Amino acid sequence: MRHAPEPGRSLAVLDAARIVANLRALFDGHRLSPSQRRIARYLLDNAQEAVFFTSADLAERAGVSQPSVTRFAAALGFRGFPEFREALRTSVFGDRQPAATDDRHNEIQELVTSEIRDLERxxxxxxxxxxxxxxxxxxxxxxxLLVMGLRISAPLAHLFGYLAEKVLPDVRVLDVPGSIMEDRLSRAAESGAAWVLxxxxxxxxRELEQGLVWARRVRLKIALVTDQPVGRLTDLADEVLLAPVSSGFAFDSHAAATVLCTALLHTMLDTLDAEGQARLEAFDDRAAERQVFLTG
Structure with missing residues (x-):
C-alpha cells in the first residue's frame, strides 16, 4: 500500500531546486550502473511522487527490473529499499540547504571554470x-557500428565502443591506421555496416583523414565528433557534432567531447527502447552473478 502525503504539506509548493540538490548529494560519490543511473534520473524528475512508491512501483515507472531497484539501494549504501525510501523522503521533505560556496578561485579552479563554460556552450x-x-x-x-579514433582521440573511441557494446550486438573500434584500417572498413561495409562514428x-x-576518405570510398556514412565546424575532416562527414576543446591546461581537455559522446549514447539507448534496456539488464544480471564489480 502506498503512503499518503504528509498532512497539510502540498507537493506542488515544495522547492524543486532544493529537492534536486538534496538528491544529487544522496547520489554523488557512488558508482552506478547504467540501469541504476536510469533509476536516479527518474527520481530526479519525479521525486515528489516516488517517495510513496514500493520498489515494484519504482521499477515499473523507471523501466527496469525490481532487482535493479534493490541493487540501486544497496549501491547507495542502504540495507534495503525501505531504508532508502526514508532517506528519499528526508531529501524531499527535509529543510537542509546546499552548502555555501566560496567565490574566490585559485588558478586551477579558474581553469576548471573555463571548462565549465565550455560545457555550458x-x-x-x-x-x-x-x-x-x-x-x-x-x-x-x-x-x-564502427567507431574510429586515432592518437589522442583513441581513448574516447574506446570508451564509446565499450559502452555501446552493452546495448548493441556488434561494435568495432578502429584505432590502427593505414591498410589495416582500410581492410576493416571494407569488411565491415561488406557485412552490412552503414555508419562510422x-x-x-x-x-x-593525417591518418584519420585518410581513413575517412576510405570510408567514403566503401560507401559508409560518417558522423564526426570534433571541435571545429569547418575543416578537412568536416568536409568528409555527413553529420558533424561539435564539442569545444579546452586548451587552458598543459594538455587539451576533452570534457565536452566526452559529455557529448555520453549524451549520444544516452540518446541511442532511448532510440533502442526496450531492446537496449533488456541488453543492459542482462549485462547487470550477469555482472552481479559473476561478482564482476567490487561492492565495498
Whole structure:
C-alpha cells in the first residue's frame, strides 16, 4: 500500500531546486550502473511522487527490473529499499540547504571554470536535440557500428565502443591506421555496416583523414565528433557534432567531447527502447552473478 502525503504539506509548493540538490548529494560519490543511473534520473524528475512508491512501483515507472531497484539501494549504501525510501523522503521533505560556496578561485579552479563554460556552450548547442536524435538513430541502426579514433582521440573511441557494446550486438573500434584500417572498413561495409562514428580532436592525425576518405570510398556514412565546424575532416562527414576543446591546461581537455559522446549514447539507448534496456539488464544480471564489480 502506498503512503499518503504528509498532512497539510502540498507537493506542488515544495522547492524543486532544493529537492534536486538534496538528491544529487544522496547520489554523488557512488558508482552506478547504467540501469541504476536510469533509476536516479527518474527520481530526479519525479521525486515528489516516488517517495510513496514500493520498489515494484519504482521499477515499473523507471523501466527496469525490481532487482535493479534493490541493487540501486544497496549501491547507495542502504540495507534495503525501505531504508532508502526514508532517506528519499528526508531529501524531499527535509529543510537542509546546499552548502555555501566560496567565490574566490585559485588558478586551477579558474581553469576548471573555463571548462565549465565550455560545457555550458555544449549544453546551449543542444537546445534543439533534433540532430543528436537523428545521428543516434542512424548509429543505433548500423550493424556493425564502427567507431574510429586515432592518437589522442583513441581513448574516447574506446570508451564509446565499450559502452555501446552493452546495448548493441556488434561494435568495432578502429584505432590502427593505414591498410589495416582500410581492410576493416571494407569488411565491415561488406557485412552490412552503414555508419562510422569518427572522433577527430586536435591535433588531427593525417591518418584519420585518410581513413575517412576510405570510408567514403566503401560507401559508409560518417558522423564526426570534433571541435571545429569547418575543416578537412568536416568536409568528409555527413553529420558533424561539435564539442569545444579546452586548451587552458598543459594538455587539451576533452570534457565536452566526452559529455557529448555520453549524451549520444544516452540518446541511442532511448532510440533502442526496450531492446537496449533488456541488453543492459542482462549485462547487470550477469555482472552481479559473476561478482564482476567490487561492492565495498
Amino acid at each position: 555544449l549544453r546551449d548547442g543542444l537546445a534543439d536535440p533534433g540532430q543528436l536524435r537523428r545521428v543516434a538513430g542512424q548509429l543505433a541502426g548500423s550493424s556493425p 569518427a572522433i577527430g580532436l586536435p591535433r588531427y592525425p
